[in-house]
Amino acid sequence: xxxxxxxxxxxxxxxxxxxxxxxxxxxxxxxxxxxxxxxxxxxxxxxxxxxxxxxxxxxxxxxxxxxxxxxxxxxxxxxxxxxxxxxxxxxxxxxxxxxxxxxxxxxxxxxxxxxxxxxxxxxxxxxxxxxxxxxxxxxxxxxxxxxxxxxxxxxxxxxxxxxxxxxxxxxxxxxxxxxxxxxxxxxxxxxxxxxxxxxxxxxxxxxxxxxxxxxxxxxxxxxxxxxxxxxxxxxxxxxxxxxxxxxxxxxxxxxxxxxxxxxxxxxxxxxxxxxxxxxxxxxxxxxxxxxxxxxxxxxxxxxxxxxxxxxxxxxxxxxxxxxxxxxxxxxxxxxxxxxxxxxxxxxxxxxxxxxxxxxxxxxxxxxxxxxxxxxxxxxxxxxxxxxxxxxxxxxxxxxxxxxxxxxxxxxxxxxxxxxxxxxxxxxxxxxxxxxxxxxxxxxxxxxxxxxxxxxxxxxxxxxxxxxxxxxxxxxxxxxxxxxxxxxxxxxxxxxxxxxxxxxxxxxxxxxxxxxxxxxxxxxxxxxxxxxxxxxxxxxxxxxxxxxxxxxxxxxxxxxxxxxxxxxxxxxxxxxxxxxxxxxxxxxxxxxxxxxxxxxxxxxxxxxxxxxxxxxxxxxxxxxxxxxxxxxxxxxxxxxxxxxxxxxxxxxxxxxxxxxxxxxxxxxxxxxxxxxxxx
Ligand SMILES: [Zn+2]
Numbered sequence: 001x002x003x004x005x006x007x008x009x010x011x012x013x014x015x016x017x018x019x020x021x022x023x024x025x026x027x028x029x030x031x032x033x034x035x036x037x038x039x040x041x042x043x044x045x046x047x048x049x050x051x052x053x054x055x056x057x058x059x060x061x062x063x064x065x066x067x068x069x070x071x072x073x074x075x076x077x078x079x080x081x082x083x084x085x086x087x088x089x090x091x092x093x094x095x096x097x098x099x100x101x102x103x104x105x106x107x108x109x110x111x112x113x114x115x116x117x118x119x120x121x122x123x124x125x126x127x128x129x130x131x132x133x134x135x136x137x138x139x140x141x142x143x144x145x146x147x148x149x150x151x152x153x154x155x156x157x158x159x160x161x162x163x164x165x166x167x168x169x170x171x172x173x174x175x176x177x178x179x180x181x182x183x184x185x186x187x188x189x190x191x192x193x194x195x196x197x198x199x200x201x202x203x204x205x206x207x208x209x210x211x212x213x214x215x216x217x218x219x220x221x222x223x224x225x226x227x228x229x230x231x232x233x234x235x236x237x238x239x240x241x242x243x244x245x246x247x248x249x250x251x252x253x254x255x256x257x258x259x260x261x262x263x264x265x266x267x268x269x270x271x272x273x274x275x276x277x278x279x280x281x282x283x284x285x286x287x288x289x290x291x292x293x294x295x296x297x298x299x300x301x302x303x304x305x306x307x308x309x310x311x312x313x314x315x316x317x318x319x320x321x322x323x324x325x326x327x328x329x330x331x332x333x334x335x336x337x338x339x340x341x342x343x344x345x346x347x348x349x350x351x352x353x354x355x356x357x358x359x360x361x362x363x364x365x366x367x368x369x370x371x372x373x374x375x376x377x378x379x380x381x382x383x384x385x386x387x388x389x390x391x392x393x394x395x396x397x398x399x400x401x402x403x404x405x406x407x408x409x410x411x412x413x414x415x416x417x418x419x420x421x422x423x424x425x426x427x428x429x430x431x432x433x434x435x436x437x438x439x440x441x442x443x444x445x446x447x448x449x450x451x452x453x454x455x456x457x458x459x460x461x462x463x464x465x466x467x468x469x470x471x472x473x474x475x476x477x478x479x480x481x482x483x484x485x486x487x488x489x490x491x492x493x494x495x496x497x498x499x500x501x502x503x504x505x506x507x508x509x510x511x512x513x514x515x516x517x518x519x520x521x522x523x524x525x526x527x528x529x530x531x532x533x534x535x536x537x538x539x540x541x542x543x544x545x546x547x548x549x550x551x552x553x554x555x556x557x558x559x560x561x562x563x564x565x566x567x568x569x570x571x572x573x574x575x576x577x578x579x580x581x582x583x584x585x586x587x588x589x590x591x592x593x594x595x596x597x598x599x600x601x602x603x604x605x606x607x608x609x610x611x612x613x614x615x616x617x618x619x620x621x622x623x624x625x626x627x628x629x630x631x632x633x634x635x636x637x638x639x640x641x642x643x644x645x646x647x648x649x650x651x652x653x654x655x656x657x658x659x660x661x662x663x664x665x666x667x668x669x670x671x672x673x674x675x676x677x678x
Pocket of ligand 1: 495
């Protein structure tokens with residue numbers, strides 16, 4: 001068996017054309033067996049625990065399993081089918097069990113702890129120290145230091161929390177699916193574009209109904225709120241959207257919210273942290289709830305005056321246009337869009353001819369060459385999982401190999417939506433060899449047609465730059481250990497390389513490299529560039545307040561002892577008070593459908609959206625100071641950030657690049673909320 005399974009042979013590139021779905025299960029089982037042997041070898045060693053025989057050995061244990069599972073899960077996202085999806089259901093719990101076995105392996109932890117306790121005497125490098133901390137925390141954050149009774153309580157809490165999150169999510173989904181707006185009079189569609197109308201018609205057809213149906217799923221809800229002229233219907237939709245999980249019935253999520261925050265708090269206390277936010281933030285760039293709170297407070301103070309002005313301006317515009325009395329939540333997107341049209345008169349169709357996909361790809365390559373001296377050569381002899389996937393050899397100025405780069409641009413059946421960066425092989429250094437990474441980006445960009453090439457919307461252009469920024473973080477990695485290489489950094493730091501690269505899309509000097517009309521070859525006119533820039537930050541003050549309101553609500557639940565909280569709505573109103581612009585809606589509650597923090601992984605982490613923006617604006621301002629293609633600044637960014645992965649605390653890395661901590665002013669200047677530097 002092992003002889004024939006391509007996944008169990010040694011390979012440099014993922015051997016896609018030889019892999020059949022049935023190869024995965026036996027390969028993963030075999031790789032788990034090998035990994036278990038490797039762990040067993042560490043545990044049963046007769047030598048005293050050392051950094052190399054324990055920490056380093058643990059780091060490289062299971063590397064084959066990592067490579068096989070990365071191929072498997074990448075395929076499950078980019079080129080899946082029923083078989084692969086079923087297999088994923090089967091394999092995921094097996095992998096979770098394997099990971100739990102390691103974390104709960106008391107003998108293994110004992111050895112790790114022995115090394116950790118000698119840390120002061122070991123003379124480790126900075127990177128080794130980080131790895132040691134990381135391995136030790138992996139155990140202790142999961143209760144390894146607790147007595148047996150507390151360990152049992154922790155498992156119990158984790159189990160209950162998993163069940164509560166699941167139930168929270170099921171309620172949100174049930175509530176989202178339960179509501180529909182059924183329109184039978186075409187007049188009520190006034191303002192809606194063709195696409196939204198036909199989608200609504202389809203929804204109605206699926207339910208064997210006449211007319212049009214809109215629901216609370218984003219693709220239906222958002223266009224309705226943005227374009228539907230009928231204000232009372234917008235109000236109905238908005239209130240339905242905001243009342244999910246808040247109906248005093250079997251789908252009500254209030255009790256789930258209270259239970260979740262209370263159990264999370266208990267878990268944190270059990271592990272020795274004052275609050276759940278302290279527990280989560282220990283492994284974040286932001287470090288502490290105090291720092292997150294003061295970060296948001298500072299941004300709030302600086303953005304609020306602009307947000308209020310925008311609000312007043314929008315309300316005035318709405319009163320003039322349609323004679324409403326007060327601007328309400330359900331008016332924001334609708335009148336905002338109208339005002340934006342009036343001010344900028346900019347739509348995708350005007351821009352698309354300048355962004356033919358091949359031009360944009362060459363653009364992002366050209367920008368990387370100007371910044372980092374990278375060269376991209378398309379190659380045709382690397383195995384791929386689909387003929388549409390392109391492969392490139394990436395090298396530096398001296399022709400030295402940097403990475404292998406896969407790019408998969410267009411939607412297909414079997415590919416999930418969105419855009420992402422991933423890797424098939426991490427960079428690491430072992431046996432005197434610097435193993436170079438295999439990095440991939442996967443997107444769903446507009447496909448070419450028979451008579452038109454693929455022309456990207458501006459949003460797609462920034463998405464490509466964004467994912468490519470992540471890819472650079474992966475490709476330029478230069479560390480020893482794979483688990484802290486490339487994008488393996490603290491979670492609120494990972495968006496810096498991606499978001500910072502988006503900035504080049506707004507710069508004339510960069511656009512001139514690639515934004516040429518696909519028919520005439522004309523470079524994008526200055527006037528359009530100016531409009532793109534200005535419209536990108538339209539209503540940035542209000543948008544900032546909205547993001548802050550979510551971040552503050554999140555922290556309000558997780559950075560205190562919640563045992564006294566009884567009324568979800570009341571608690572929420574208090575948390576929202578500093579950011580409120582629109583009149584309060586009694587029927588609504590945000591927390592009861594705030595899936596990011598009660599179902600997904602964003603608890604005590606919502607702030608990171610704004611955090612990442614502050615970082616990227618601050619970093620980009622450093623680039624702009626000497627010119628956006630200044631090689632010295634780029635080299636510094638590469639040396640201090642892109643090549644370093646998670647080898648040091650991100651705050652240290654960032655300060656080394658910037659000379660100081662990031663401050664919010666650059667973001668506010670970019671958004672036009674503060675005057676530009678002269
Ligand atoms: Zn990203």
